[in-house]
Amino acid sequence: MVALVLVIITSFVFTGLIIRTKSIVSGRKGPGIFQPVKNVWVLLNKGIVYSGISGPITRMAPVVVLASIVVASLMVPVAGFKPLISFNGDFILFAYLLALSRFMMIIAAFDTGSSFEGMGASREALYGMLLEPAIFVLIAGLVVLTGKFSMSALFSLPVDTGNNLIYGIIISYIIGNITLVENSRVPVDDPKTHLELTMIHEVMVLDTSGFNLALIQLTSFLKFAVFGGLIASTIIPNNLPAAWRLILFFIVQALFGIIIGIVESFRTRFRMNRNQQYILTVTLISMIFFVVIFFSKNIF
Amino acid sequence: MAEMKYYELIKNPGMVALTDIPILDYHDFREQTIAIMKKESCHCVNYFIRQNTDHVDFYIIIANDSSHKVFVYSHRQKAEIKSLESITQECFQLHVFEREIYENTGIVFENHPWLKPVRYPFDRYDKAFKLSDYPFYRIDSEEIHEVGVGPIHAGIIEPGHFRFQCYGEKVLHLEIQLGYQHRGIENLFIKKNSLLQRCVISESVAGDTTIGHGLAFAQLAETLAESEWNEKLECERIIALEMERMAVHIGDIAALCGDVAYQIGQVSCEALRTIVINTMQDWCGNRFGKGLIRPGGTNYTLGNKILSFIAERLEEVHRRFLEVADMIFDDSGILARFENTGTISAKQVYLSGGVGMVARTSGTCRDIRESHPFQAYKEVKYKPVILDQGDVYARALLRKIEFELSFSVINELITRIEHLSDNLSFKPDYEMNFKPDMLCISLVEGWRGEICHVAVTDHEGKIEIYKIKDPSLHNWHVLALAVREQEISDFPVCNKSFNLSYCGNDL
Numbered sequence: 004m005v006a007l008v009l010v011i012i013t014s015f016v017f018t019g020l021i022i023r024t025k026s027i028v029s030g031r032k033g034p035g036i037f038q039p040v041k042n043v044w045v046l047l048n049k050g051i052v053y054s055g056i057s058g059p060i061t062r063m064a065p066v067v068v069l070a071s072i073v074v075a076s077l078m079v080p081v082a083g084f085k086p087l088i089s090f091n092g093d094f095i096l097f098a099y100l101l102a103l104s105r106f107m108m109i110i111a112a113f114d115t116g117s118s119f120e121g122m123g124a125s126r127e128a129l130y131g132m133l134l135e136p137a138i139f140v141l142i143a144g145l146v147v148l149t150g151k152f153s154m155s156a157l158f159s160l161p162v163d164t165g166n167n168l169i170y171g172i173i174i175s176y177i178i179g180n181i182t183l184v185e186n187s188r189v190p191v192d193d194p195k196t197h198l199e200l201t202m203i204h205e206v207m208v209l210d211t212s213g214f215n216l217a218l219i220q221l222t223s224f225l226k227f228a229v230f231g232g233l234i235a236s237t238i239i240p241n242n243l244p245a246a247w248r249l250i251l252f253f254i255v256q257a258l259f260g261i262i263i264g265i266v267e268s269f270r271t272r273f274r275m276n277r278n279q280q281y282i283l284t285v286t287l288i289s290m291i292f293f294v295v296i297f298f299s300k301n302i303f
Numbered sequence: 304m305a306e307m308k309y310y311e312l313i314k315n316p317g318m319v320a321l322t323d324i325p326i327l328d329y330h331d332f333r334e335q336t337i338a339i340m341k342k343e344s345c346h347c348v349n350y351f352i353r354q355n356t357d358h359v360d361f362y363i364i365i366a367n368d369s370s371h372k373v374f375v376y377s378h379r380q381k382a383e384i385k386s387l388e389s390i391t392q393e394c395f396q397l398h399v400f401e402r403e404i405y406e407n408t409g410i411v412f413e414n415h416p417w418l419k420p421v422r423y424p425f426d427r428y429d430k431a432f433k434l435s436d437y438p439f440y441r442i443d444s445e446e447i448h449e450v451g452v453g454p455i456h457a458g459i460i461e462p463g464h465f466r467f468q469c470y471g472e473k474v475l476h477l478e479i480q481l482g483y484q485h486r487g488i489e490n491l492f493i494k495k496n497s498l499l500q501r502c503v504i505s506e507s508v509a510g511d512t513t514i515g516h517g518l519a520f521a522q523l524a525e526t527l528a529e530s531e532w533n534e535k536l537e538c539e540r541i542i543a544l545e546m547e548r549m550a551v552h553i554g555d556i557a558a559l560c561g562d563v564a565y566q567i568g569q570v571s572c573e574a575l576r577t578i579v580i581n582t583m584q585d586w587c588g589n590r591f592g593k594g595l596i597r598p599g600g601t602n603y604t605l606g607n608k609i610l611s612f613i614a615e616r617l618e619e620v621h622r623r624f625l626e627v628a629d630m631i632f633d634d635s636g637i638l639a640r641f642e643n644t645g646t647i648s649a650k651q652v653y654l655s656g657g658v659g660m661v662a663r664t665s666g667t668c669r670d671i672r673e674s675h676p677f678q679a680y681k682e683v684k685y686k687p688v689i690l691d692q693g694d695v696y697a698r699a700l701l702r703k704i705e706f707e708l709s710f711s712v713i714n715e716l717i718t719r720i721e722h723l724s725d726n727l728s729f730k731p732d733y734e735m736n737f738k739p740d741m742l743c744i745s746l747v748e749g750w751r752g753e754i755c756h757v758a759v760t761d762h763e764g765k766i767e768i769y770k771i772k773d774p775s776l777h778n779w780h781v782l783a784l785a786v787r788e789q790e791i792s793d794f795p796v797c798n799k800s801f802n803l804s805y806c807g808n809d810l
Contacts, residue, residue: 029570118450122472122791190636193564197457198795200450201562271636272564274644275472275792 006081006232009202009249013256014221014228015040020257024264028154039224046217054210056116063210064111065218068104072225075100081232082252083241091152092143098135101185104222105131108288112207121200123206126275129190130203130282134184137286141177144293148301158236166299171238173292178237180285182230186223189267201275231256275292307335309365309376316745317373321759323392324362324742325376331391332378336363340394344369344658346669348746348755350400351770352408357382359408362756364744368674373744391417396656399776406432422482422809437480442468446644447475450791452618454483461805465794472790477783484809492758492769498524498598498733505756506593509773509807514540514547515749516771517596519756522677523745524598527758528735532599535727537679538716539605542613543583544594547710548750550579551618552702553624555802559699560631562796565712568631575624582616585609604719614717621710628703641696645785645797648693649719655784657779659752661801664701665693671748679719683712698800737764749774751804773807 019036026033053061077087078097109128112120145157148170160167184191187204199206208219235255239248273281308325312318327335339345345367353360358379358568365374380387389412391398399421401412406420409428420432441449448469454462461485468476491504505520506513525532557572580590587595587603595603605613631637649666651657662669670687672680688704690697737760747754752774759768782801786794 025566029566033647088471118448122448122450189564192569196562196564197455198562199452200794227338267564268566271560271634271640273636274640275790277639 004087006079006084006086007077009081009084009252010076010079010225010228010232011180013231014224017227017231017260018224020260021264021267024261026267028265028268039220043113043217043220043224046213046220047060049213049217051213051215054115054117057114057210060107060114061111061210064107064114065215067107068111069218069225071100071104071107072123072229073220075104076225076229076232078154079229079232080158080236082235082239082248082255083159083243083245084248085155089153089254090153094152094157097154098138098142101226102131102135108207108219111211115210117210119202119206119209123203125205126278127207130184130278133279133282133286134181137177137181137282137289140286140289141174144289144296145174147293158233158246159241160237168238170292170296172289174237175234177285177289177292178230178234179262180288182227183263184282184285185230186226188263190270190273191281193272201272218259234259307339309335309374312373312375312744313371313641315373315671315677316743318526318738318741318743319375321740321742326360326379327376329378329380329387332361332376333361333388333393335411336365336390336397337393339365339374339646340396342367342369343653343667347375347394347396347400348373348744348753349757349770349772350397350404351768352404353759354382354408358623359384361404362742362759363794364755366671366675366746366753368669371676373675373746375742375744379805384410386411388413389418390419391415394608395654396777399780405579420482422485424487426487434480434482437464437481439466440468440476440478442475446470457749463805465598467791467794469791472698472792474786474789474791474794477786477794480804481777481779481785481808483685484806486806486810488810489769489771493766496765498735499731502597503593506596508771508810509775509804510591511551511804512547512749512751512754512773512807513591513593514543514596515747515751515754516756516773517592517753518544518678519745519747519749519771521596521598522747523756523758524735524737525745526745527737527741527743527760528598529738530599530732530735533727533729534679535720535723536601536729538720538723539601540596541679541683542605542713542716543586543595544747544749545713546579546583546613546617547592547708549620549706550576550583551750551802552706553579553620555799556628556631556699556702558799559641559695559796560637564801565631565634565637568627568634568637572624572631575620575627576618578616582613586613597731598617598731598735600729602731604728606725607721610717610720614714617713621707624703624706628706632703638696640793640796641699641800642692642694644695644793645789645800646692646694647781649691651784652693652781655780657781658777659748659774660698660701660705661752661778661781663687664690664697667693669701669753671746671753675746677745677747679716683715685712695796695800737766739764743755751802751807752776752778771810773804773810775803775805777809778803779808 018039023036025032041219073099078093080086112124180240192203235252239251310319310324345365348366349364360377360379362377389401391401392414398417401415402421405418406427423434450467452465454464464480466478492501495501505518508516553572553576557569560568583592584590586609588785641685647665652662652665652667658669668689672685673687689702739760739762741760743758745756755772758766761767786797
C-alpha cells in the first residue's frame with residue numbers, strides 16, 4: 004500500500020518538477036510544480052469533442068490506456084516497499100500492460116482518420132517495438148542475478164556488495180533511457196513542440212480533448228512514477244530502515260526529475276531516423292548487462 | 304538573335320521614361336529573355352503588364368548581378384490577346400510571373416508547365432478559381448501517404464497550405480499553396496493619394512521587413528520626385544536596415560534551436576533579439592521601426608546621444624551573441640540536425656531564381672548591397688559572404704556571419720555620422736510630385752533577400768501601376784525543392800531556416 008501511495012505522490016509532482024527545472028535553467032521563473040496537475044483538473048471538468056468520423060475506439064481508448072497503466076503501477080515495488088500485486092512472472096504482465104496501453108493509443112490515433120495521427124502512430128509503433136527487447140533483456144539479466152521471478156524480488160537488490168551497486172547504477176541508466184522513450188521526452192520526442200510533423204506522442208492525441216486528454220496526461224504522469232519507482236528500488240538498499248528508505252526515495256525521485264530537466268535544457272532532439280539507433284543502443288546496454296551477469300554467475 | 308535591345312539602368316533606384324523602353328515583338332522578346340537568362344548572374348526581378356485601352360504592354364525587368372545593371376524592355380500586344388507561348392518552359396524562374404498574369408488577365412501561356420493561380424485576388428479574371436479547389440499535384444498510389452498541413456497552423460504563423468506526398472517518412476513532393484491573405488496591397492498604392500498613407504502601407508507589406516519595404520518605397524518616391532537626399536539620411540536608413548537584419552537573424556537562430564528542442568540556445572538568442580528591437584524602440588518609438596523611414600527626411604534623426612546609446616547596446620549584443628553562437632554551432636546535436644538537411648544546389652537556385660540568403664548559402668553571389676548598391680552602400684566597403692553547402696547549417700551559419708557584417712557596417716556608419724554636421728536633418732516631405740510617364744525601379748536587400756518595388760506613372764504623374772516583389776516569391780519554390788527526399792520530420796527546421804513570408808507572397 005505504501006508503494007502505491009508513493010507512486011501516486013511522485014506522479015503528481017514529477018512532470019511539474021521537470022518543467023520547473025527547465026524554466027530555471029533557461030532563466031525564467033516558470034510555472035509552479037503543481038501546474039500540470041492543475042491543468043489536468045481543469046481538463047477533467049471540460050467536455051469532450053469527437054471528430055465526426057471517429058468510432059467507438061476513440062471513445063474507449065483513453066480509459067483503457069489509463070487503466071492499464073494503473074494496474075501496472077500496482078505491481079511496482081518502491082524502495083523496498085511491497086507492491087499490492089506480486090506473483091511469479093508478473094513482469095510479463097507488467098510489460099504487456101504497457102504494450103496494451105500503447106496499442107490502444109495507436110489504434111485510437113488511426114481511428115480519428117487524421118493524416119498526422121497516422122504518422123505519429125507508425126513512429127510510436129516502431130519505437131515501442133524496438134524498446135520491448137530492452138525491457139525483457141534487462142529483466143532476464145535480473146532473473147539470472149537474483150534467481151527470483153517477481154518484480155518485487157527482481158528490483159530490490161540488497162546493496163551489500165560493490166557489484167550490486169554497479170548493477171544498480173547500470174539498471175537505473177537503462178530504465179532512465181527507457182523512461183525517456185516511453186514518456187516521449189527529449190532526445191526522442193519533444194513534448195514542448197508545436198510542430199505536428201515532428202511529434203510522436205503529442206500528435207497522436209491531437210484530436211483528444213477535455214476529459215479524455217486529462218486521462219492521457221494522468222497516464223504519462225503515472226508512467227514517470229512507475230519507472231522512477233523501479234529506479235529507486237534498484238539503487239536504494241532494501242535492508243535500510245523504512246524511514247531512511249522513504250527519505251532516499253524522495254531524493255532519488257527529485258534527482259531523476261532534475262536530471263531529465265537538465266538534459267532537456269542542454270540537449271537537442273535526434274533526427275527522426277536516428278531514434279532507432281538510440282533505442283537499439285539502450286537494448287545493447289541491456290544485452291551487455293545480461294551477458295556480464297550470465298558469465299559472472301558461472302552458469303556454464 | 305542579333306542585337307540585344309533593352310534599356311540599361313545603372314543606378315539603383317533608377318528611373319526610365321516609358322518612351323525609352325524598347326518594344327520588341329513577342330518572338331524577339333522571348334528569344335532575348337531566354338538568352339539573357341542563360342547567364343547565371345541574371346535574374347528576373349519583375350515581369351508585369353500594363354493594360355491600355357487598345358493594347359497591353361508587358362514589361363520585364365532583369366537584374367544583372369555581375370555588371371551591376373538592370374535591363375528593362377517590353378512587348379506590346381493587342382488588348383484582346385488570349386494566349387502567348389510561355390517563356391517558363393525555357394526559363395523556369397518566370398513561372399510565377401506568368402502565372403500571376405494568367406490569373407489576373409486570363410491570358411494563357413501555352414506549354415507553361417505549372418499554370419496555376421498564385422494569389423486568388425478579388426479581381427481575378429476567372430472567378431471560378433477557388434482557393435478550396437486548388438489543383439494539387441497528386442501521385443496516385445496505394446503506398447503514398449498524403450499529408451496536408453494548414454492553412455491553420457499550431458504556431459503563431461500565417462495561413463498557408465502545405466501538401467506533402469510521402470513514402471513512409473520520406474517526402475517525395477511538396478506543394479505549397481498560398482494566397483489566403485491577399486490584401487490587394489499593390490492596388491492600395493494606387494488608390495491612396497497621400498504619400499504618408501502609402502508610406503504606412505509600404506511598411507505593412509511584410510510585417511517582419513518593415514524597414515526593408517519602407518525603404519524600398521521611400522527611395523522610389525524620392526527618385527520619382529527627383530528629390531535630393533543627404534548623406535546623413537542615407538546612413539541612418541542603412542543603420543535601421545542592418546538593425547532589422549540583426550534582430551531577425553538572431554530571432555531565426557533562436558527559432559531554429561527551438562525546432563530541434565535546444566532550449567538553452569533558443570532562450571539566450573530570444574533575449575538578445577529583444578535587446579536589438581528595444582533599442583529600435585528607443586530610437587523611433589516602435590520595435591519594428593514603423594514610422595522611421597519616410598521620403599525626403601526623417602522624424603527621428605540620430606543625435607549624438609541616441610547614436611552612442613545604439614552603439615553601446617549593439618556592442619553588448621554583439622559580444623553576447625558571439626558567445627552564444629559559438630556554443631550553438633559547436634554543439635554536436637545541432638550539427639547532427641542541421642548538416643545535410645534540406646540541401647539545395649546552385650542549379651536549383653539558378654533555375655528557380657532564388658534570392659537572398661537562400662542564394663548566398665548555395666554558392667550563388669546574389670546580394671543587392673553589392674551588385675546594385677543603394678543609399679549608403681555606395682560608399683560602404685561591403686563584400687557578401689558566400690557559403691556553398693546549401694543546407695540548414697549553412698543558412699544558420701550565414702545568419703551569424705551576416706550578423707557580424709551588419710555590426711561592422713553599423714559601426715562604420717556611426718563613425719561617419721559623427722563626423723557629419725548636425726544641420727543635415729530634414730523633416731519628411733509628403734508633398735512630392737512625381738514625374739509623369741516614368742517607370743521607376745527600387746531594389747533593396749532586406750534581411751530575407753532582394754526586395755523590388757516598381758512604379759509606373761501616368762501622364763499626370765499619378766502612380767498607375769505599383770508592383771512589389773518580396774524575396775519570398777521565388778524562395779517558396781526553393782523550399783519545396785529543399786525538402787524532397789528528406790524526412791518529413793525535418794520539414795519544420797528547413798522551413799524555419801528559410802523563414803519566408805506568407806503575406807509578402809500574398810500581397
